[in-house]
Amino acid sequence: MTLTSSSSSAISSAPETILAIDFGTSHSLVGALHNGQRIDSLAIDPSSSDPTLMRTLLYFPTPDRCFYGADALKKYTEFEMEGRLFRSFKSHLPNKFYLGTVFENRILSLENMIGLFLLELKKRAEAVLKTKVTKAVIGRPARYSMDPAADEFAIHRMKKAAEYAGFTDIKFVPEPLAAALEFRRGIHQDKLILIGDFGGGTSDFTIMKITPNEFQKEDVLAVDGCPLAGDALDSVFMSSRLNRTFGAQTKYRLPMSSNLMTMPVSVMDKLNKPAQIVHLKERDTYEFIKEVRKCALREEDKQAIDRLFILLEDQQIFAFFEEIEKTKKNLSEKPTSAFKFDYPDLETSEVFSSVEFEDWSENVKTEILSALDRCLAQAGVEDSQIEHVFLTGGTAHVPFIQNEFIGRFGAEKMQTKNFFHSILSGLIESAKSWDQLGG
Ligand SMILES: Nc1ncnc2c1ncn2[C@@H]1O[C@H](COP(=O)(O)OP(=O)(O)OP(=O)(O)O)[C@@H](O)[C@H]1O
Numbered sequence: 288m289t290l291t292s293s294s295s296s297a298i299s300s301a302p303e304t305i306l307a308i309d310f311g312t313s314h315s316l317v318g319a320l321h322n323g324q325r326i327d328s329l330a331i332d333p334s335s336s337d338p339t340l341m342r343t344l345l346y347f348p349t350p351d352r353c354f355y356g357a358d359a360l361k362k363y364t365e366f367e368m369e370g371r372l373f374r375s376f377k378s379h380l381p382n383k384f385y386l387g388t389v390f391e392n393r394i395l396s397l398e399n400m401i402g403l404f405l406l407e408l409k410k411r412a413e414a415v416l417k418t419k420v421t422k423a424v425i426g427r428p429a430r431y432s433m434d435p436a437a438d439e440f441a442i443h444r445m446k447k448a449a450e451y452a453g454f455t456d457i458k459f460v461p462e463p464l465a466a467a468l469e470f471r472r473g474i475h476q477d478k479l480i481l482i483g484d485f486g487g488g489t490s491d492f493t494i495m496k497i498t499p500n501e502f503q504k505e506d507v508l509a510v511d512g513c514p515l516a517g518d519a520l521d522s523v524f525m526s527s528r529l530n531r532t533f534g535a536q537t538k539y540r541l542p543m544s545s546n547l548m549t550m551p552v553s554v555m556d557k558l559n560k561p562a563q564i565v566h567l568k569e570r571d572t573y574e575f576i577k578e579v580r581k582c583a584l585r586e587e588d589k590q591a592i593d594r595l596f597i598l599l600e601d602q603q604i605f606a607f608f609e610e611i612e613k614t615k616k617n618l619s620e621k622p623t624s625a626f627k628f629d630y631p632d633l634e635t636s637e638v639f640s641s642v643e644f645e646d647w648s649e650n651v652k653t654e655i656l657s658a659l660d661r662c663l664a665q666a667g668v669e670d671s672q673i674e675h676v677f678l679t680g681g682t683a684h685v686p687f688i689q690n691e692f693i694g695r696f697g698a699e700k701m702q703t704k705n706f707f708h709s710i711l712s713g714l715i716e717s718a719k720s721w722d723q724l725g726g
């Protein structure tokens with residue numbers, strides 16, 4: 288089946304307006320195909336420094352009120368961090384143990400949370416476009432999870448969320464395929480290209496042939512990816528250093544037991560991850576940590592756990608991870624960066640170097656590169672055969688990621704462009720072939 292990128296028959300059979308939604312772990316963008324015409328990124332978040340980029344944030348000051356994107360952050364500060372702020376919730380999609388959360392009397396399933404966010408994107412886009420829309424092309428990562436069943440589950444939940452938002456016709460397009468559609472727009476000769484999209488939650492790869500002819504599905508030789516990217520890199524600052532100040536190395540002994548225990552990995556895993564840490568507040572876990580504090584052998588560990596309680600109780604989790612992210616971004620520019628957190632009783636001052644950041648990120652890097660190797664193997668292509676390498680997504684700024692590609696493919700093949708808008712642009716392109724897209 289041919290997937291045309293510009294065929295007039297595909298355009299004429301296209302519905303009037305199709306929204307293209309890049310629902311990202313960190314940022315979301317919306318564009319449209321309106322009567323066959325591309326409408327690039329819509330200004331969906333006027334309060335944001337780039338109004339076309341909306342941070343994927345939900346803030347409930349009370350169970351019945353919700354703010355989105357830049358407003359979520361503004362109101363969170365205004366209401367003195369009361370209520371619940373959710374970030375990176377896209378990454379829960381493949382997790383069958385994460386059904387959602389309960390906020391006072393309101394049950395918020397993950398599908399509801401994502402649905403509310405998509406509904407807001409839809410409403411804002413409709414206001415800009417001055418038309419109602421029920422059709423949408425929505426991006427999805429190559430792999431929400433390495434487990435195929437979990438991947439299926441994630442897409443099932445995304446569909447429910449999109450229906451909740453009021454979309455009646457929905458097509459999911461792999462984000463790496465969207466990237467490929469975007470990058471082929473600028474090349475008109477036969478070329479073999481590799482695209483890497485490094486976002487907040489996932490890293491995706493595509494290998495495709497570009498020909499001067501119309502785009503065919505068969506041009507895409509392989510698509511692969513893994514659920515590790517920018518958030519995983521933020522985590523390494525916690526897991527490698529900062530979590531010690533919150534009791535990660537606590538040793539304790541339960542009453543009547545001779546076993547020496549350490550803070551369980553399951554608890555630490557939550558503490559280290561920006562999407563998970565908020566769940567330390569759930570009653571069972573919270574009570575368990577209190578027990579650990581009681582039974583901790585060293586005074587300094589008790590104090591560290593007290594700091595953890597302040598972090599959780601005083602709603603400082605989001606701010607702490609924002610500071611980590613800032614430090615990480617600085618390390619894309621400079622060899623060292625200061626991490627400074629001034630909240631009373633949580634004061635932290637450290638200097639991190641890009642060398643230690645790279646060192647701590649070794650496992651994440653290895654996983655990401657394994658996905659690249661799988662993609663090359665699946666395509667049956669050697670590194671030397673790749674003619675252009677396009678890197679996109681916010682995490683493509685990280686020097687040690689870029690250097691891997693320069694080292695493997697050569698600096699002359701590298702093309703980095705359009706860090707945040709290329710997936711959206713490709714999704715709009717894919718909407719031109721609505722009838723040929725899978726469900
Ligand atoms: N200068 C920078 N250096 C390092 N990382 C950066 C930089 N700028 C942005 N990032 C990281 O890029 C990530 C966001 O990228 P992007 O907006 O492409 O992700 P996303 O599309 O929301 O996520 P996904 O596609 O995985 O769902 C964040 O983890 C952010 O910290």
Ligand SMILES: [Mg+2]
Pocket residue numbers: 311312462486487680710
């Ligand atoms: Mg993305």
